[in-house]
Amino acid sequence: MHGSSTPRSVAGGxxxxxxxxxxxxxxxxxxxxxxxxxxxxxxxxxxxxxxEIVDLKxxxxxxxxxxxxxxxxxxxxxxxRWQRGRIYLHLSIxxxxxx
Amino acid sequence: MxxxxxxxWQAASPYLDQALDLPEQERxxxxxxxxxxxxxxxxxVETLLGEHDTLSRRKFLEDGPTxxxxxxxxxxxxxxxxxYCLLQRxxxxxxxxxxxxxxxxxxxxxxxxxxxxxxxxxxxxxxxFEAERQALAxxxxxxxxxxxxxxxxxxxxxxFAMEYVRGNPITDYCDRHRLTPRERLExxxxxxxxxxxxxxxxxxxxxxxPSNVLVVEQDGRLLPKVIDFGVAKATAQRLTxxxxxxxxxxxxxxxxxxSPEQAGLTGEDVDTRTDVYSLGxxxxxxxxxxxxxxxxxxxxxxxxxxxxxIREDEPKRPSTRFATLGERSGESARRRRxxxxxxxxxLRGDLDWIxxxxxxxxxxxxxxxxxxxxxVTNPGPSVVPASQAVTVVDTLPLxxxxxxxxxxxxxxxxxxxxxxxxxxxxxxxxxxxALGVGDSADVLTLTGTVDAGTxxxxxxxxxxxxxxxxxxxxxxxxxxxxxxxxxxxLTLMKSGPGSVMRGVVDALAYTLTVMNPGPSVVPASQTVTVVDTLPLxxxxxMAAGTDWSPMARSCTYTLPxxxxxxxxxxxxxxxxxxxxxxxxRTASGCRWRSRGGRSPT
Numbered sequence: 001m002h003g004s005s006t007p008r009s010v011a012g013g014x015x016x017x018x019x020x021x022x023x024x025x026x027x028x029x030x031x032x033x034x035x036x037x038x039x040x041x042x043x044x045x046x047x048x049x050x051x052e053i054v055d056l057k058x059x060x061x062x063x064x065x066x067x068x069x070x071x072x073x074x075x076x077x078x079x080x081r082w083q084r085g086r087i088y089l090h091l092s093i094x095x096x097x098x099x
Numbered sequence: 100m101x102x103x104x105x106x107x108w109q110a111a112s113p114y115l116d117q118a119l120d121l122p123e124q125e126r127x128x129x130x131x132x133x134x135x136x137x138x139x140x141x142x143x144v145e146t147l148l149g150e151h152d153t154l155s156r157r158k159f160l161e162d163g164p165t166x167x168x169x170x171x172x173x174x175x176x177x178x179x180x181x182x183y184c185l186l187q188r189x190x191x192x193x194x195x196x197x198x199x200x201x202x203x204x205x206x207x208x209x210x211x212x213x214x215x216x217x218x219x220x221x222x223x224x225x226x227x228f229e230a231e232r233q234a235l236a237x238x239x240x241x242x243x244x245x246x247x248x249x250x251x252x253x254x255x256x257x258x259f260a261m262e263y264v265r266g267n268p269i270t271d272y273c274d275r276h277r278l279t280p281r282e283r284l285e286x287x288x289x290x291x292x293x294x295x296x297x298x299x300x301x302x303x304x305x306x307x308x309p310s311n312v313l314v315v316e317q318d319g320r321l322l323p324k325v326i327d328f329g330v331a332k333a334t335a336q337r338l339t340x341x342x343x344x345x346x347x348x349x350x351x352x353x354x355x356x357x358s359p360e361q362a363g364l365t366g367e368d369v370d371t372r373t374d375v376y377s378l379g380x381x382x383x384x385x386x387x388x389x390x391x392x393x394x395x396x397x398x399x400x401x402x403x404x405x406x407x408x409i410r411e412d413e414p415k416r417p418s419t420r421f422a423t424l425g426e427r428s429g430e431s432a433r434r435r436r437x438x439x440x441x442x443x444x445x446l447r448g449d450l451d452w453i454x455x456x457x458x459x460x461x462x463x464x465x466x467x468x469x470x471x472x473x474x475v476t477n478p479g480p481s482v483v484p485a486s487q488a489v490t491v492v493d494t495l496p497l498x499x500x501x502x503x504x505x506x507x508x509x510x511x512x513x514x515x516x517x518x519x520x521x522x523x524x525x526x527x528x529x530x531x532x533a534l535g536v537g538d539s540a541d542v543l544t545l546t547g548t549v550d551a552g553t554x555x556x557x558x559x560x561x562x563x564x565x566x567x568x569x570x571x572x573x574x575x576x577x578x579x580x581x582x583x584x585x586x587x588x589l590t591l592m593k594s595g596p597g598s599v600m601r602g603v604v605d606a607l608a609y610t611l612t613v614m615n616p617g618p619s620v621v622p623a624s625q626t627v628t629v630v631d632t633l634p635l636x637x638x639x640x641m642a643a644g645t646d647w648s649p650m651a652r653s654c655t656y657t658l659p660x661x662x663x664x665x666x667x668x669x670x671x672x673x674x675x676x677x678x679x680x681x682x683x684r685t686a687s688g689c690r691w692r693s694r695g696g697r698s699p700t
Contacts, residue, residue, distance in 0.1 A: 086154055
């Protein structure tokens with residue numbers, strides 16, 4: 001599939017060879033997408049790093065490895081944050097009681 | 100955790116992180132231990148973990164391979180779409196097809212129908228268009244083609260109906276009719292006026308390029324007409340490899356005219372400067388006969404290479420570019436009814452600094468005009484909000500007729516005329532030094548607050564620090580303390596070079612800064628004054644060697660002419676990692692919806 005190539009690590013640095021952009025396009029419909037987008041804004045106010053990771057992963061198609069390299073943090077940390085952000089977003093979308 | 104109470108979310112977050120790190124079979128025991136300590140917290144964490152498990156199973160936000168719907172059959176002549184009957188296909192591009200169509204009602208006329216290809220959310224496209232429709236309808240300018248409506252075809256593709264313009268792309272037209280540089284400039288000024296009209300209605304085109312500027316001959320005069328207003332915004336997508344290349348790796352965008360901010364990750368964070376940048380590229384091409392970046396070279400780098408080049412590389416000056424065209428320079432000159440050396444002289448003499456501002460001492464005088472132009476083009480608020488503090492720095496020697504103690508409030512003392520006619524713009528921190536009688540300081544830090552209701556346009560461009568008062572200083576009312584250029588100079592500038600140049604100067608002010616991104620780190624030998632021509636909140640002195648990248652992106656940094664410094668304008672280059680570091684920007688960045696551009700002041 002187009003854009004699905006995996007990032008290639010290069011010696012002494014990091015290079016992004018492709019962006020996966022089919023993720024957001026395929027996974028959810030437009031309405032849900034805009035809800036997620038809104039919830040992400042809310043999350044960004046409360047916990048910017050979390051929102052950023054979801055943004056990069058989901059909307060921009062970066063892999064955990066790429067995000068980890070960009071920020072110089074462990075991939076596992078990125079993944080954990082993403083999992084947490086995902087929980088938040090889902091609850092937000094479900095709940096009509098957004099803070 | 101039925102609602103998303105921020106406090107509870109924050110409290111649960113670290114525990115959630117811990118739990119997520121545990122192997123699944125250990126979570127129960129871990130939760131039990133937590134429950135013993137804090138039952139409420141444990142309950143929240145448990146709920147969230149349950150949510151996590153559900154989402155993992157559902158692969159929520161992970162990439163789900165949902166196949167795209169099959170593509171639609173081709174459109175056919177004779178087909179009816181809404182009130183339009185398709186006559187003839189007149190164009191095809193990466194975005195879709197353009198058809199000449201007959202509109203039967205309410206008026207019978209021919210329109211251009213742009214049908215967007217499969218792959219966009221039609222509702223979203225139409226909704227975005229509708230959001231701007233009111234503003235689009237307000238546009239009424241001979242150089243702007245009218246946009247009629249947006250709708251969807253029976254197959255569900257979005258389409259735009261607009262005034263049909265029978266003309267040729269502006270660069271083609273100029274070359275084909277061998278317009279002289281002056282004729283080209285005159286045409287370009289008209290184009291600027293059309294774009295300005297749109298900007299005044301708070302509409303940004305976002306996709307200006309020669310194929311969107313068609314030249315028609317109307318009543319014996321040439322008229323550039325900008326088409327596709329509103330289309331780019333409605334169909335805006337993030338700039339991604341996918342939006343730029345087809346599956347076969349064919350480039351579908353036109354990166355040559357793309358502004359650095361559009362080449363950023365967001366692709367959304369644009370304002371009127373984006374259009375002006377594109378105008379600058381068009382002018383460059385019209386004058387030189389080549390683009391600032393060689394298309395082959397630009398495209399050879401692939402997606403990342405294109406983005407990097409647009410955002411970081413400094414294009415050659417028009418004259419340099421022309422001089423290195425080789426054999427093509429003769430052809431280029433011939434198409435402008437001149438010869439290579441004359442064209443080179445013209446570019447060098449008058450137009451280089453407009454299309455590309457540099458540190459070249461020959462064009463140092465342009466610094467003044469440029470600083471001024473930037474301000475005029477982008478005047479900012481004419482009245483400073485009451486809450487906003489404005490700071491000023493004078494980089495020129497100040498006359499001091501008295502003395503001021505350390506810590507004196509300078510804001511009371513700024514008035515009078517300047518030492519030289521040079522404009523100065525600046526701002527920085529109070530140095531804290533005491534000044535004695537007769538002292539002069541090259542750099543003074545003056546900080547003050549602008550009174551609400553003070554018009555910035557009335558500011559003086561020069562100032563003398565009057566230190567004759569008592570050291571403790573009567574604190575006069577707050578004074579406006581910045582100015583870019585005097586009114587008289589403004590008038591001179593406006594009336595001097597003639598309307599053609601004026602239009603170009605105005606239009607290109609932005610382009611100059613954008614095209615010449617400047618160093619991200621100021622050389623150690625150079626002292627730099629930073630000026631923000633946008634809302635005046637990030638002004639400050641930057642020490643030699645300062646890395647200015649952390650500064651706000653929208654700032655323009657100007658080094659005013661100073662006896663000891665080379666004038667130069669630099670736009671802050673924003674690299675990818677800096678962009679990432681700016682969490683707020685990023686959080687609102689890579690998103691699908693379009694954000695409205697900043698409306699021109």
